[in-house]
Amino acid sequence: MRGKLSWGAAVILGCLAVSAALGSTVIGLSIEDQARLSKWIVVGEVQSLQGVDHPVNGLETAVSLKVSDVFKGPAKAGQTIVFYTRGGEANGVISEAVGEAVFRPGQRTLVFIEETDGRAYNLGLSMGVWNVLEPTSGRPSFSRAVQDGLEVVGTTPIESGPLSWSDMASRVGWTMTHPDFDESLLRDAAARRR
Amino acid sequence: MAMNRMKKALRRAVVGVAVASLAIPAMAYCLTGVRWPADAGVYYNASGKLTSGQCISSSQMDSAVTGGITPWKAIFYAGTTTKTANKRDGQNTVGWANLGGQTLGITNYLSNDRFRTVPCGSNLFANLYEADVRITTAYRWTSGGGQCPCAAGSAFYLNGVSAHEHGHVIGLCHVNTPASLMYPSFGVCENKSKGNDESQGENALCY
Secondary structure: OOOOOOOOOOHHHHHHHHOOOOEEEEOOOOHHHHHHOOEEEEEEEEEEEEEEEEEOOEEEEEEEEEEEEEEEOOOOOOEEEEEEEEOOOEEEEEEEEEEOOOOOOOOOOEEEEEEOOOOOEEEEEEHHHEEOOOOOOOOOOEEEOOOOOOEEOOOOOOOOEEEHHHHHHHHHHHHOOOOOOOHHHHHHHHHOOO | HHHHHHHHHHHHHHHHHHHHHHHHHHOOOEEOOOEEEOOEEEEEEEOOOOOOOOOHHHHHHHHHHOOOOOOOOOOEEEEEEOOOOOOOOOOEEEEOOOOOOOEEEEEEEEOOOOOOOOOOOOOOOEEEEEEEEEOOOOEEOOOOOOOOOOOEOOEEEEHHHHHHHHHHHHOOOOOOOOOOOOOOOOOOOOOOOHHHHHHHHHOOOOO
């Protein structure tokens, strides 16, 4: 009874929702597989957001991130790196990519960044972005900053956190010496690319 | 006496809520708050499609993509185009793109009213004017006309993903019913198509 009421309330609230939550589709992956797909995994502060109109990929947002900590990749603390999101605003036109991460200047974030056709993107829309939870003492932890509207395919459970700094570091680090994907689809896709 | 009346009223209320909660699965749809003011054409750009290593032929891939448009009331397949998805160009486009290692499909809203002014039933909706869909070239696809897994390996049902994405395009959001096309999760080799839940959603959108 209690479950039914909660579920019913969720449906009713969903039906009354004001926001235009459409959908995009991602594969559910372990943190390790996300790490294997990523060229960079960094913690940093968002410096600026700039809409761009890419000739092939359309409207995107260039996110400038000042790196403070590096879990993976050729980056250094203090360096600013730029990656792109799959929607943006340019020349007065807005393209809202549903399920994409939302950034704001000044925000501290952990981002899994992949390189696609020579261009850096946060991995798997908002699936590749984590909130940095600042404790009163000690190192921060992370919670996944997934946005509404994402459809997840596959059977891998999605970890939302919070995940401690040391857990994240050790799990990402483990993939450096264990490069084979857990997910057979990724092994298959990697073989197709070779 | 008054206590008994209160107890009876409470019992009726509980029964009423229970009946209401049991009735909800019969209308398991969710509306995003936007709707098309008139039937909208969706164009297909087949360029960039990767045909090698798939479970289905190139033409079956095309049919699966466009077949995800045709079940819906508010949109129709309008033909092929050379226009690029995720560009505001006055055309709703579904096309192919390398979306990286984890993303299978992206829906982009490119033009919609920010305020809800259009009455439909007891709800108000905002008009939607342009939306594009991109499907990844990075993974293997199959369809109702193919096998899964096929000799090449496991795959995703392209017709199911296309139908799901276009369900969002007409104004439906995710539901909590696993069997529904608009459930936000499905498995490898799991095929789904539009059903009664989605038809009721269309009706609620006054299409």
